[in-house]
Amino acid sequence: LLIRVNSMKKVFRYIMTAVLSFGMTSCDKIFDNLEGDLSKMTAENLLSSEAGLKGLLANLYTNIPMGAFDSGDNSTFFANSSRQRPSYGAGGINSWWSYSNMRSINKFIEALDSAVAKGIITEDNYNTYMGEALFIRAYCYFGGVTAYGGMPIVETSLDDKYDGKENAGLYIPRSTQKDTYDWIIAQLDEAANLLPEVNNGGNMRANKYSALGLQTRVALQAASISKYWSRKELNPAYVAVARDLTKMKPEDADAYYAKVVEAAGKIINSGKYSLFGGTAPASIEAAKQSLIDLFQSYQFTEGLFGRSYNSGSATTGNGIQTRGPAQHVDGYLVGTGAATLNIVDEYDYYASATDRKVAGRQVITRNSGGEDYYLDNEYFENEGTLTFDQYKRYPTVDAPFKLKDARFQAWFFYPGTQYANT
DSSP states (O other): OOOOSSOHHHHHHHHHHOOSSOOOOSOGGGGTTOOSOGGGOOHHHHHTSHHHHHHHHHHHHHTOSOOTTOGGGGGSTTSGGGTTOOOBTTTTBOOSSOHHHHHHHHHHHHHHHHHHHTTSSOHHHHHHHHHHHHHHHHHHHHHHHHHHSSOOOOOSOOGGGOOSSOOGGGOOOOOOHHHHHHHHHHHHHHHHHHSOSSOTTOTTSOOHHHHHHHHHHHHHHHHHHHHTGGGOOOOTTSHHHHTTTTOOOGGGHHHHHHHHHHHHHHHHHHSSOOOTTSSOOSSHHHHHHHHHHHHHSOOTTTOSSOOOSBTTBSOOOOOHHHHSOTTTOOTTOOOOOOOOHHHHTTSOBBSSSSOOOBOOOSOOOBTTOOOOOOOOHHHHHHHTTSOGGGBOOOSSTTGGGTTBOHHHHHHOOOTTOOOTTO
8 A cells, every 4th residue: 555645736636526524645556547537536436446445545544543753752642741632644633532534434434335235346355445444443443542541432424313403323422441442352353354364455554463463452451451450540520430431340351361362372373474583693783783674674574564654665764864863963954862861771781792691771980880960050069079080981982882782772872873874
């Protein structure tokens, strides 16, 4: 599935005249075999060919709340200051509770039933598209239940419920958090049963194991929340709390954990996936290189599902010039990210270059071993009274980091780092 962000003009014509609320993404290759004047497409055009259906499906993929390599992560529920205004997807959906997005998914599902009845798509393709739609809908609900707890579960477009008066059919009550998790897990069971082991549409589209992989995440989260539910303190003043809509039960944890094991077992036993590298690296340098290769030479044998930002290619830039430390960037760009010492101290030291036994964590700066201090204005005067021989001396500028965890060495800029020919 090609998700292009560099050819919006052509697709903009499609958007302006489509009468359904399926927002379009720049996926022009999908429409190459459509006939007629593409500047005047209607909903009927989109739903009368498999190419049109693929275009709608492309949009659904775009709005999956993945957030990988996206500055929008700053506004997800992981960011305390912006809990209510997340933004995800190229389409800029601004809520985990996006029922315009749900309507698009449900309209697509309804369109599939009509398409297979008319012979527009084969039964096999119907199963694949339906499995993808259920996978995407489950993914969106997973984002919602994580952020808000129990959700209103909507499985139809609800277009027939709008009467222009009280519209009572549009008001669907929230399900409990448990019922929402159970529904998502059931949706992924159905998706996994419908999806093929290999999606002929390409590696960047969901298959059976993508659905099972997502199911392990959903079930594991439900299990953890259930097991430790008694540790949560919720404000009973909230209506949802008072009605037990948010409640999970510790006695349900084992069943969720069993679902995790079941889904993961199917992936492992398929023999289609394996960890990158296969065997443990023999040295820190080998481990470091393996981590670099993992990202620079992407392997579909490890990736169950991912998003591409580069016309279906699995590789792309990740904004390192603007998000890296200031020492690295050049030109007019300004680096905005750098590691703090407390993060550096979280990475273990190895006993030697080939011995992975843990040998401490803190970067040592003093011969006395005392590292719990800060150089604030008041203390700085005292710090200046230390003699030169009281500081630990290293033979080279990179020596304090040579035996750090390979992940640190692969992912951090530190004195002496070699990166981008510098």
